[in-house]
Amino acid sequence: MSSPVGPVGPVGPVGPVTSRLVEVCTRTRERLRTPVLRDRVDGLITRLGEPRIRVAVGGRMNAGKSTLVNALLQERLAATGATETTRLVTWFRHSHQARIRVHRRDGTERVLPLPAGGGVGASAGSLEDAAGIGHLTVETPNDTLTRHTLVDTPGMDSLSRLDPDSLAALGDADAVVYLMPHPGERDVEAIDAVRGWAGGLRLGAANMLGVLSRVDTLSGEDDPWPTARRVADRYAGELRAVLSDVVPVAGLLAETARGPDFTEADARALRALAAADRGGVARKLRTVQRFRGWAEAPVDAGDRERLLELLGLHGIRVGLELLDEGRRSTPALLEGFAQRSGIATVLERIETVFVGGADRLRASAGIAALEHLGWDAPDEVDRRALLALQSDLDRLRLEPALRQVELxxxxxxxxxxxxxxxxxxxxxxxxxxxxxDDARRLGLDAGAGPEAVAAAAAAQIPQWRRLEARPSRVLQRHARTARELCEHILFAGPDGADRPAAPTLPTWQARSPSR
Structure with a gap:
């Protein structure tokens, strides 16, 4: 799938490593003679010049991807439910105009208005031929998109039914948020398929975050969070090779907490439930059917249905707890919903790991794309240009910023x-x-000062040098990468050039036997 390039405005300069890669691409492009190869490099140069990192949201069917996208956007822009648009890859980009670009597989394009408050779903009736559509691009002045571009992908059901459009979008992203409502073997298979499509190790623990979505469905308890945290911790350990972490989130609660739909009328309905017999309310909240069929409810059927749509049974229970804590106003309830949803951790990881690491992640994605450029070019001039490109890429991989991705x-x-x-x-x-950040890379708290960071880096260097002396070539390679990253942290910090070199281990210790 070709990546959409929409109108974007600068939010900051392209990072130094990405800039070097653009220079490599430009030199290579000038040496190539085959038009197809030149076009591919042109497309990559344009892609590397985008000022915003691409974050894709993926997962199997009914994982709650569009719900999470809406929570991240703070607006119901992504289509939810069983509409045709949920089966289309949708890119969300910042723009001064609100519109939808429909990109057809035959190369043509159609522009539709983006209805106020309706999002993609409200335009679903205009998409009469979904099979002929490659993807959608939603352009919107949404301020959250000034930091990154979001990609919403259709669900992947199993290895035999993986959607190629979704795989292509995930593989073309700089970072991936992977949703798992009930983690299992199919998720492991789907993650492996995504990584394989993207070129193996380019997607992994450095740029993939797992989200345990729909935590309220993991147990029949009124408070699902103890179970959710245990499940998330277990899968974070089991998938530590490919996911940086697994974070539990109540997706529907997060979408409502950060969106514009919850009103004072909804808060009044919750307060009416809180004023009723609490034991009776708790019994009716056991199942959706009981709550809907509650003949003598203190709120009418329409209000009950709206609360279910906005909050679900779990969210209604959370709302009653917040009212008991004295949070009676609409803003106070929304703040409480956000806190109880778990969305803050996802936002923090996207900002610090993905947006903060945009330079290295984008450069890594660009190198992976260049490695699939076509090394068997029949033209002799092109082959020489590609050979020189490989040498340039090998030198670029020595950049410390790319060492973490390599690890x-x-x-x-x-x-x-x-x-x-x-x-x-x-x-x-x-x-x-x-x-x-450097502090957390060295096992310190995020707020650790530069001297503590430097000391931690200096302490690790001889440890990794010791492991470089082991017989295993695989271990030697990774230990060398880890040492070089620590050395970069040590000498790139304040007064780094004035620091003495890290101590060298005695010969007898460096030659300790392998495990």
Whole structure:
């Protein structure tokens, strides 16, 4: 699938590593003679010049992807429910105009208005031939899109029915948020398929975040969060090679908390329920059928149905708890919903790991795209240009900013048993591969000062140098990458050039036997 390039405005300069990659692409493009190869490089140069990182939301069918997208957008723009648009890849981009671009597979394009408050779903009736549509681009002045571009993808049911449009969109993203309502083997298979489509190790723990969506369906308890946290922690451990973490989220509650739909009338309906016999209300909230069929309810059927649509049974229970805590105003309820939804952790990870790491993630994606450029070109001039490109890419991979992305491969090798590490070394490796900043890469708190960061980096360098002396070539390669990343952190910080080199281990210690 060709990536849509919409009108974008600058939010900051392209990072230094990406800038170097653009220079490499430009030099290569000038040397190529085959028009198809030149066009591919032109497209990549345009893609690398985008000022916003691409974050795709993926997962199997009915995982709640569009609901989470709406929560991230703070607006109901993504189509939810069983509409044709939920089966189309949809890009959400910042623009000064609100409209939908319908990109057809035959290369033609159609522009539709974006209805106020209606989003993509309100325009579904205009999409008479969904099979002929490649993807949609929603252009909107939504302020949340000034930091990143969001991609909503259709569900992937199983390995035999993986949607190629979804795989292409996920593979073309810089980072992926992968939703799992009830994690299982199919999710592992789908994640592996996405990574394979994207070129293997380019997508992994450095740029994939797992979200345990719909936490209210994980148990029959009134408070599902203890179970949700246990499940999320278990899968974060089992999928640590490919996901940076697994975060539990109540998607519907997050969508309502951050959206514009919950009104004072809805707050009044909740307050009426709170004023009724609490035991009777709790019994009716056991099932949707009981709540809908409540003949003597203190709120009418229309209000009950709206509360179910906005909050679900779990969200209504949360609303009653918030009222008991004294949060009676609409803003106070919305704030409480947001806090109880778990969405804050997802927003923090997107901002610190994805947006904060945009330069290295985008450069990594660009290198992966160049590696699929077509090395078997029949033209001799093109082959020489591509050979020079490979040398340029090898040098670019030495950039410290790309070392963390490279370490995602170490987690995969560790999980597959291709190398062995002691427990403390596993923790250090995982921190280096997934940390959102230098402090967290070194196992420190996010607010650690530069001197503490430098000391931690200096302490790790001899440890990784020791592991470089082990017989395993796989371990040697990853330990060298980890050491070089620590050295970059040490010497790139304040007064780094004045610091003494990290201590070298004695020969007898450096040659300690492998595990």
């Amino acid at each position: 995602a491969g170490a987690l995969v090798d560790l999980e597959a048993g291709r190398m062995r590490l002691a427990g403390e070394d596993v923790v250090r490796l995982r921190d280096l591969a997934t940390g959102a």
